[in-house]
Amino acid sequence: MATTLPRNADVADQFELLADLLELEGTDMFQVLAYRRAASLIRETPRPIAELALAGRAKELPGIGATIEGKIVQIAEVGEMEALTKRKQRVPPEVVSFMRLPGLGPKTVRRIWQELGVTTVDELRRAAELEQLRTLRGLGAKTEENVLRALAAKPAGPPRTLLGAALPALLAVVAVLRDHPAAELVCEAGSARRRRETVRDLDIIATASDPKALTAYLTQLEWVAEVSAHGPTKATVVSQNGLRFDLRVVPPHSYGNLLQHFTGSKHHNVALREDAVRRGLSVSEYGVQDVETREVFQTRSEEELYAYLGYQFIPPELRENRGELEAARRGGLPARLVEHGDLRGDLHTHTNWSDGRNTVEEMAVAARERGYEYLAICDHAQRLRGGGLERQAAEIEALRERVEPLRLLRGVEVNVRADGSLDVSDDELAGCDWVVASVHSGFDRDPTGRIVAAMQNPHVDCIGHPTGRKINRREPADVDVTRLIESALATGTALEINSQPDRLDLIDAHARAAAEAGVRVVVNSDGHGIETLQYVELGIAQARRGWLTADQVLNTRPWPEIAP
């Protein structure tokens, strides 16, 4: 048996590859779909799936049965499931990649492979150039053209844009459109409305007294660099900085149906429609049809739509098919998720004592202007060597009265070293109001053990950005979040949702698991300047995606209730 268990992402990768290979072999597509669903479920499950499977408990997850659990056990025990090992020998490895070319699906790829004997990308290019693809029934010159264009394009698409970069722009566009005289209802949709951490296109749904005027208005805004599509009810534009906005003007009587459809997620909508079918209802973006009476229900309001289908209203952040439909059906959703306005303070910020851009006073004044009751200054301990921490403490002390009623807290961000020790002595930590401990290097050197060790220190109040991931740049460290949660619970240590746009760490699923276990979760900006204190809006969005209520977020409480 392997000594270390495979990560959920590795297990999920194997199921996805298996699904691809089965699809190419022409296996029943519902079986393929079952593997795909299992893969995405495994990917976002906070608990180690291999451990669950070995204990015979993976079956408790909806979508995993005895067969898939058995395959997970094989992965845990020998590294790869048998079904995959067998099929990898039958299908040439590059053939799978053909399916990622736009326009080529499993059926077409299979015929190109088996009927033309094409097994590599180079051979595929040659077959298209030599006009051999068109010898297959159903393929023509256009297909060859598309294949060649796709092969000539850059291999991977652009990385997804950070929500933190896209959302302010999107909300600004929504506001501008709302101001137009022809506009009635305007709302962002898609993954940005669900506040996913990264987005591709930015969707906007609107109703208007004069749809043509509204779409035309969008295409003429000064920041528009390119108009990709422009019709009477739809327009797509690209901004100077490369963001793609998609505006759809829809009829007011079905605005609710369309907004719901275009908000997604796909998985949420599929599950919602499957559930509806079982009750004799057919759901589409145009309405809900009663299959027997043929009557169609259309509504201006999403709230009414969910109510009609028998659900509590489901906030967009929860629409990922992670149990929200079942919960909403039995009235089990949180009555109210945490909101930005619930925050009473920020417990992780930096100043120009380390790598921040503003002074302690500037940060304090900005925090007070935001309406905070408290602010912890947590500069990097490394930069405060040689008595810096003490001198900064004196400055904070001297400022306290001047920034009232804000409560200015002496904090510090200490580094968890490779051996699990901290870079500040216990004596110095004892003088601080709030201590954040974070891993900043050596991510592959037992991160779990080091963080757990740091939590044992009674002065450590919070673990900063627990997995260290940076979206699009650095994978999360191989942190066993379940162990972190257990240890945080035992030691009373808080876990951070770091709101930096490229961190958002903990992720939603981990924050949810932590809060459900009773761990104190803190939403911090990690702001390095006054203008970045507002990043907490992203952290709050992440917390909402993790189903967190205000009760479960530590810094919605007054400082005396938090003070260690």
Next chain:
DNA sequence: GCCGTTTTCGGCCCGACTGTTTTCAGTCG
């Protein structure tokens, strides 16, 4: 392969678009 407020067998979301076809399969979101 999974699952059950019509089912332990027989189902499994919906509609638009594309390219290729004379009625539709495959792909996409």
